[in-house]
Amino acid sequence: MPLPFLTADRAFDTEAADDVALPHDDRDRWRRPYRPGPWRVGAAALCLLLASYVLSAAVIIALTGTAGGAAAVFGVALLIVAGAVRLLRMGVWVSARGLRHVGFFITRTVRWERVVDVRTVQQPVRWLGLPRTVQGQALLLARADRAGDAVPPLLTSHNADFLSRAEAFDRAADAVEAWAAEYRRA
Structure with missing residues (x-):
């Protein structure tokens, strides 16, 4: 039985991914541009x-x-x-309509028109979502309607998807930034 919420865009895992910035067929379908990490899959x-x-x-x-x-x-x-199942669906999802941040209890969707910037920054991040913080990278979203407000990071290098997987975090952050760059100017 196929589980579509466990799959990611296959082109990001191949060597040909460098040729194509955004490998997608149906732009209106919500998709996660990375695979869930071993900590998340193990907990599920x-x-x-x-x-x-x-x-x-x-x-x-x-x-x-x-x-x-x-x-x-x-x-x-x-x-x-x-x-x-909800634990496996957590993460960042993108489509032509916008960016969706799925948490365990709350899902936030932001249309691309409201996105000002998506960038990766070096900052203290929570380790596996616990109160303990460590130095790491975070993918932040700046929204037009919330200028100056503190917004929780979309992805961090120490969450359940990317703990001890720095290259996977870089690929996922680059993919989300590429989606934002394409649809913010459209």
């Missing part, structure tokens, strides 16, 4: 493993206990699976 896999145990418990409860208890445990398993 552990959640799905936990969900399988909870589903087994729901079956055992259904066979030996009450239907209400089994339904409650099955509901918990569904919440864990939904959380794992």
Whole structure:
């Protein structure tokens, strides 16, 4: 079964990616210009493993206990699976319409007309989203309607997608900057 939210543009992984700045077929489709990192995929896999145990418990409860208890445990398993899928969908998505920053609870979409600048800066960033900060790189978005406001970074070199993968962060940041450069002037 294909999982489109796990795939990225294949042309960024090949040697021919240098010839094509923006490899895309359907510009209106939302796409993530990078693959989810091993930390994110590993956390989602552990959640799905936990969900399988909870589903087994729901079956055992259904066979030996009450239907209400089994339904409650099955509901918990569904919440864990939904959380794992949402964890995999987190990140930056781009299309011809704009830029979408998908978080675990909140999704923010910015039309390209409102984007002033997308740039990579060296600054303290949060390590795996925890309160601890380390020196790293961040991809920042400057919006026309929020001049001067502090906006959380779109990507960081120490988040779950790019921890210990500096080249992958550079490719992803370059891809998002290329989308912004193409559609801001259009």
